[in-house]
Amino acid sequence: MFFYVAKIGWFLVQPLAFIFVLAILGLALSWFGRRRSGTGLVLLALALLAICSFSPLGLVMTAALENRFPRPAIPEKIAGIVVLGGSFDTRIARTRGGFEFNEAADRVTEALILARRHPEAKVIFSGGDASILAEDVPETISAKEFFTGAGLDPSRLVLDGKARDTFENALYAKRLADPKPGETWLLVTSAFHMPRAVGCFRKAGFPVLPYPVDYRTPGGGEVFRPSNATVRNLEKVHFAVREYLGLLAYRLQGRTDALFPGP
Numbered sequence: 001m002f003f004y005v006a007k008i009g010w011f012l013v014q015p016l017a018f019i020f021v022l023a024i025l026g027l028a029l030s031w032f033g034r035r036r037s038g039t040g041l042v043l044l045a046l047a048l049l050a051i052c053s054f055s056p057l058g059l060v061m062t063a064a065l066e067n068r069f070p071r072p073a074i075p076e077k078i079a080g081i082v083v084l085g086g087s088f089d090t091r092i093a094r095t096r097g098g099f100e101f102n103e104a105a106d107r108v109t110e111a112l113i114l115a116r117r118h119p120e121a122k123v124i125f126s127g128g129d130a131s132i133l134a135e136d137v138p139e140t141i142s143a144k145e146f147f148t149g150a151g152l153d154p155s156r157l158v159l160d161g162k163a164r165d166t167f168e169n170a171l172y173a174k175r176l177a178d179p180k181p182g183e184t185w186l187l188v189t190s191a192f193h194m195p196r197a198v199g200c201f202r203k204a205g206f207p208v209l210p211y212p213v214d215y216r217t218p219g220g221g222e223v224f225r226p227s228n229a230t231v232r233n234l235e236k237v238h239f240a241v242r243e244y245l246g247l248l249a250y251r252l253q254g255r256t257d258a259l260f261p262g263p
Helices: 002-013 015-031 035-054 057-066 090-096 106-117 139-149 166-177 191-203 220-224 230-252
Strands: 080-084 122-126 157-160 185-190 209-213
Touching (some): 015 035, 035 057, 080 106, 090 139, 106 139, 106 209, 122 139, 122 166, 139 157, 157 166, 166 191
Parallel strands (some): 080 122
C-alpha cells in the first residue's frame, strides 16, 4: 500500500504540478468573483516558478543531500557491491530493445569499475518494476545485459528484480548477500539518494559502506551559481523536494533509522 500511496502522492505534490494547481485554483477563484484571492494565488505560483527556475535553490537543496556522505576509502578486500536501480530507462529498453541509460548511469558504470578493481567481490544489482500505471520490465534485464556485455563474469552477478523502492532494495539485497560479521559491502547509489538508502539498509540490519556516485551539484561556492538552462534549475528542485519528502515519509513509516541519516 505504501508503494502506491507514495507514487500517487508524489505525482500530485511535485513542484511543477503544485505550481500549476495553484495557478489553476487562482484563475478559478477569479472567475467566481474572488479576484483578490485568485490574483494572489496566481502571483504566488509565478513567484515559485521564478524562484525554482532562476535561483540556486535546487542546487543548494541537492548539495545538502549529496554532501551528507563523503566518498570513503575502500579496504583492499570487499565481499560485495550492492548497486541500486535507477540507471536504466526501461520503457525505451522494452520498446526498442537493448538497454538505455538515463541520467543516473554512474550507478552502474562506477560499480563496474569497482568490480574490476575488486575481482573477488560479488555484485548485487537491485531494481524491479516501479511503474504503477502500466506494466513495465524490471531493470535487472538491462543490468544483466550491461554488466555481462562489459565483461563481468556472470557468476559474480546477483540480480534482484523484485524491489520496487529503496526499502525493498535493502530487504532483498540483505537476503541475497547474507552478509557475515566482518565483511565489507559497498552500497552504490546516487549521492542525493544516499541518506535515505543508508537509513533503509541500517533499518534492515545490513551494514554497508556508502559509496556515493552520480553527483548533480558542483562543490564549493559554485553551488550558488544557477545554471543558464532554467529547466536544469527546476529539475534540481524537483529531485530535491522528492528526496526530502521521501526521507520524511520513510521515517514516519519506520523504514529508516533517522529523519536525515548521516555517517
